Amino acid sequence: MDYHVEELAETSRVAVDTIRYYQRERLLAAPRREGRRAFYDDAHLERIQEIRALAQQGFSLAQIRELSASDGSGLLVDLAQQNAVDPNLDKTELARRAEIPEFLIDVVVGAGLLTPIGEGDDQRFAADAVDMLAAARTLVNEGVSLEELTALAMRHATHVENVVDDAIELFKRNSRLHDSDGAEGDGHDDLVSLMHRLVPVASNLVGQHFERTLRTRALARLGDNMPVGGGVVVFARKLDERVDPVAIYAAATDHHRSLWIRPDEQFALVALGAAELIEPHGDSRFSAASAARAALSARIRRHGPADAPAPVMVGGFSFTAGTRPIAPDWTGFPDARWVLPEVTVVDRPDGSWLLAATSLSEGDDEGAALDMLEARLEEMAAAPAPTPALLGEIVRGDATHDDPDYVRLVADAIGGIRSGELDKVVLARVFTRGPIDTPAVLRALAERFPTCATFAFGVGNRAFIGASPERLVTLDGREVSTVALAGTTGTGGDETSDGVLAAEMMASPKIRAEHQFVVDDITARLATLGLVGETPVEPDVMRLARVQHLRTPITARVERRSGGVSDMDVIRVANVLHPSPAVGGTPSDPAVEWILANERFDRGWYAAPVGWTDLDGNGELRVALRSALVDESQVQLFSGAGIVADSDPDDELAETGVKLRALLDVMESAR
16 A cells, blocks of 8 residues: 555654654665655555554664664564563553562662663563562562662672673674674674574573572581671670760761761760762662662671660762752762761760771681771770860841842742742752851750751761751651651740740641641652551641741651561651652652752752661651851851742741751851
């Protein structure tokens, strides 16, 4: 049957321009011409249908050109079809066939171990994904931690691509040798034939080698009970007297040093040096960090009293992945950085503890390493306590209002919201001041804000510090805890005035609606991990030195494995909670895109998760609010406000000023 180009376009359901583009790219044969008229036939229609089918399976146009219908053997197309996606295998169907929850597919895709075709509801998977996930389910059911299994698969993936490249080069060399010996046909056809014959054979060979090596090394480990390839040794001891965490942090000269203080929990930790460093990049940084945490936990050998704290990692994430070529300079604070310290000081209600860690290579003497760690702890325990900095009286300054650029930014956002681009966006600003006495400020923050987490993450001569009122997530044993913190008013200087302002906030329909939206959003996100808990019907009021917030605590229960290692850890929960509506906006993706396109600074770690996790997966992550980036010459403070359709730009600027004063009051007094 003959077709004019318009008829071919209508029958094949592609545009005329697309057909002509296929011709220019040598994907589609030229039409038959009779004078000035061009005619296409059924072969052209079949070819267009083939191109569309291969494109839907994830092949680029360049790859489709190689898979052309002119390949007489058809072997390459046949080989490609073995990797094709099943058009009926979406995420829901894949989860049903593999008998696993849907969220596990998100974990595997996020880690880069499965690559679907399409986005969102249009994602489709290859048929062999069912077997892969079913095998993973079997291992997990036998007691293998999901995160440990993911970490193992990621380690395999980093090496297997090199092996595959070597295999392809081997096939090519074999193809050239065969051709040079006088075989008929060109090298391309010979390579196609070789690939078709050798891929299954080579895959079987590699699989058998892996299985044999796994059995051999597993038997060897059962024989001597020694880990293969080194590991990490951690030695712990309890101190006779309590320590001053701020003084220890102030005296440290380590390149990596961190401080975390929760006065209301009687908990603090100081982390010095880096025995292990985890720095995943990109949008999968949360899942990669979670998997690396589990993998590191499997390599740790702990020595010391049974009631000693578990080894701890400290660190944080960036607000969004990727660096932005605008100020401020976040060098040293990448997409994610998690540190297993060489020395950790943990102060908790039962006393102060010291932990020392070191990495071992295969063949290293573990006994000698333990002796070294114990000697280091003895030296630190015997060292005189540093002298704490003296504090000045906290003086309340005026709120910081002068920022016309921020007022214009808020006005632009209100216009976008009213036009329907988004419902809410949280916009931040930067305020710069001169250098500070960082230890004195940290001590004052901990004393002035006992219900906040005072933190410092130091890298070289720079530090990211703050006193965050907003807990993103805590995981303690089987309990996940988070909090919805949205809705802000000021304080009046005395208890009566504070109460009046708090009552007005509780009675405001706008503030209550904003707060309830955040509550509903958090519970929906937790549900994607199978975590469903109860929330109070009414929020309470969280009162700080300068501001008051509406707060609703949210809890959920998780299943933990008897050995401590869990399919759930605090980082994995943070992955679904960040960015919350309180720091990004709603809907989340358009709000974040608006922020990236319009805010004239790089948020870096501001408004992102920071905190600690032990190697059993417990820990606390806070949203890095009320925070500042500090170096020897200046301090850059960050503050933000949630913008909705009826926001007033001047009022929102005033709110950010009040929030800035929470840190500035302390900085101006602690000199």
